[in-house]
Every structure is written in structure tokens, then in C-alpha cells.
Amino acid sequence: MSSFAITSSSVSSDVIPRAIKRLFHQASIGDQSYRFMFKREPADEVVAIDCETTGLNLRTDDIISIGAVRIRGDHILTSERFERVARPDADMRTDAIKIHRLRQIDVEQEAPIRNLLPDFLRFVGGRPLVGYYVDFDIAMLDKYILPFIGIELPNPRIEISSLYYERKYGDAPPNISIDLSFSAILADLEIPSLAQHDAFNDALMTAMMYVVLRDKAKRGVRIPRENNQAVFDPTGG
Template sequence: MMGWIRRRLWRAALADPDFLFLLDPPPEGEAVSLDCETTGLDPWVDEIVAVAAVPVVGNRILTSSRFEAVVRPTRMPEAGSIKVHGLRQRDVAAGRPMSEVLPELLRFIGPRPLVGYYIDFDVRMVDRYALHQIGTRLPNRRIEVSSLYYDRKYGKAPPGTAVDLRFASIRTELGIPDLGQHDALADAVMAAMMWVQLRDLQARGQRLRLERRREATAAPLGA
């Protein structure tokens, strides 16, 4: 929850009062799973080429009420990023500018918490545009599914235990179907499914089975 000092600072920085609703109390039991596909991994240089948001109400993932958009960047994606998300230059050229997409996205999200895998990156990407258009960053609480997974699997692990937080590893262990990684909508839906399952495990006090290995593995961003 945002403290009152941060709320006052956020309100003072807000350039467009039409978005004051972002400070409203979030609806009970609701969240939004968010994912962005981008031209690269630098939030201050790279741009969004696709964004998707899927509401979660209780344990229901409302894919029929989703938000998704292809975004036309000011600089076309290069071969490296196209290999990741599959969006070609002609695909994004048919999209809309983020200046049009952002207000719709913010109204869709509202004050609800944001769920995702490496959600800080996705929010930083959106913040780049929000700072320009409304004068401030998103105030929404963030829920990181890899942190919840770490808690359920590695929270009581002994020193030296290998930690694997890769998206595919989490998805496989939780029995979530592969909907096609690096597609904004598919990633948002899978992250929502992860959150629902991990939240249920947390509520029941259950942990995931730990297989002990001695050599730790790093998880690259977006792997």
C-alpha cells in the first residue's frame, strides 16, 4: 500500500487529473496480470511493441475481458528482438502509437495490483511513457510471481541449494500449459495462472518439493 507521503508526492507530480483514479482503493480480490514485449531490455532506450493485461478476480482469470495491443514504436525492432517475440517490422508498423494505447491501458488497469514475471521490468517500460504523458509513474502495487515461487520452493532451503527461477521451470513445475512464451497475451495468462496456484499454496501453507543440487544456476531476465 502506498504511504500517504508517497500518495501526496504522486498526486503533486500528476499532470493529468483524469488519472487520479489510479490512487483509488483497489477492488477487493482483484489484480491484473501484465506483460510487455519490447525492442530490448533497456527501459530508457527500448520501446514497447506489444502489451497485454488480463484481469484476475479471486481465482478466475478473465481472458475474455483482456486488454491487448500491438504498439508502433518510433524505432523499428531489430533482428535480435524479432527472434524473441516474433513481431516483424511490418507487424508493429500496423500498430498504434503508445500515446494512444497508454490511456486505454491505464483505464483498464485502474488501481488494481499488477501481477507478472519480472513485473518490475514491465512496469518500468510502461513508466517510460507514463512519465511523458501523465507526469508520473504507475502507483500500483506489484506482485512478482518468481518471488512467490521462491518462497514456496526455496524459502527454507539449506545454503548451497541451486535456485532455478526461469519462467519455463516455474510453469513446468506448476503444471501450467505452454501457451507460447514471449507473446504478451500468453505470458500474461501464464503469469496469472502461476499467481493463482502459488497464492493457493501459500494460503494452505504448502511448499513445493525441493530437489537439492549444489551448483546454483542464474536466471536471465525473461528467460
């Protein structure tokens, strides 16, 4: 989970275009051995993911670690996890090192991200991908996946900040201050804060958020709002 400024909002606004794109990808996939990505996975299974990167520029920055964990129903399957560090092509900048605590020397012996893709794609299969501002993570992954198999990730996406917004602010009056930061979600859902900007820890906390928010939605439970809301801060600050 990057702490650089991210201003994405809900990822559900282009559901129809994505459905059309999924059909196009299914017909045009370059490597037929990856057609399993379009297979319906076991019911009620999703994968929480997180990527640490050298920055937020999709063109010039690279992934340096990927964390993912499977969720089945209300159970987080910590024994079914994906955790890898990759050697980026981009230089490791000082500001990024301060966040994810991985130095050039820590990654120089690791495989490049393209070598990790087969295992990652088989791990996620066709399951929906859950994330915090998941569009960014998927866009970074697609930078490598598209030239590798000829398509982008076709998996449905579930945005944690959107689920949280619906439970807390979905019935809010106009002009209320909104805080969608990672720390605010953790606090409201009473989820323990693990060491952040570690890809697997962030994926695990995201998985816990998903399970709690899913349960609240099933039971019709909303998250209480204070009279004085914090100012809007979507960046996790």
C-alpha cells in the first residue's frame, strides 16, 4: 500500500466497460495456458492484494513486492498466501526506501517481477481482487502482465474504501467531512495495525477489513459517525 498521494475514488463506475473488456480479453488472450483466469473459482472466494512500488508513476516506477492472501467466506486463509520481493528496473529512491524499508541491496539478488508472474497468476486465478485503492495496484501489475500474456488482469475488483464509505457515509447528510484513510478504516473497524508498507501485512489488514465490512453489510449495520468528522484525507496520512 503506497503512502504517496492517491486520489482515486470508487472503482465501480465503469462496470459495463470492464465487462466488455473482459469478453475481449477472453477472446484475445495470447497465451492459452492462462485461460484459467476466466474460470469461475470456488464460490465465495476472493484474494486481497497489495503491491509496494518505487513510486506512483505507472510509466517509470516498478513493483518491488507483492502480498496476497485468499479469503473464503468469512475466513482469511493465512496458509494460502503469496509473498514475494522483486528486483525493480527503476532506481530505488530515498523517499520510497523510507516508506517500504527495502534498500537496493535488499532486492538486487531477487528475480525481476516478470519472473514472478506465473506463480502470482496461478495463485489468484479468476478470483475477485480486493484492495485499498486497488486500481493502482492492478494498473502496476498490468504493466507487466499485458506484455506477458497479451491481456490485462480480467479479475473483478472490490474496493475497500468504497465498501467503507457505504457503511459509514452512505446515508450521511450533504457537506459532511469524510476520511477514507487506511488508518481511519482500521480504527473504525477495530482491526489491529500491523507494520504498514509491508505488502503482505497490508494485504492481510485489507482482508480483515473486507471480512468485517462484508459482515456489517450482511447484517445491515452501519459505522457510527462522530458529530465532528475529521477532514477528508484519502492518502492514509
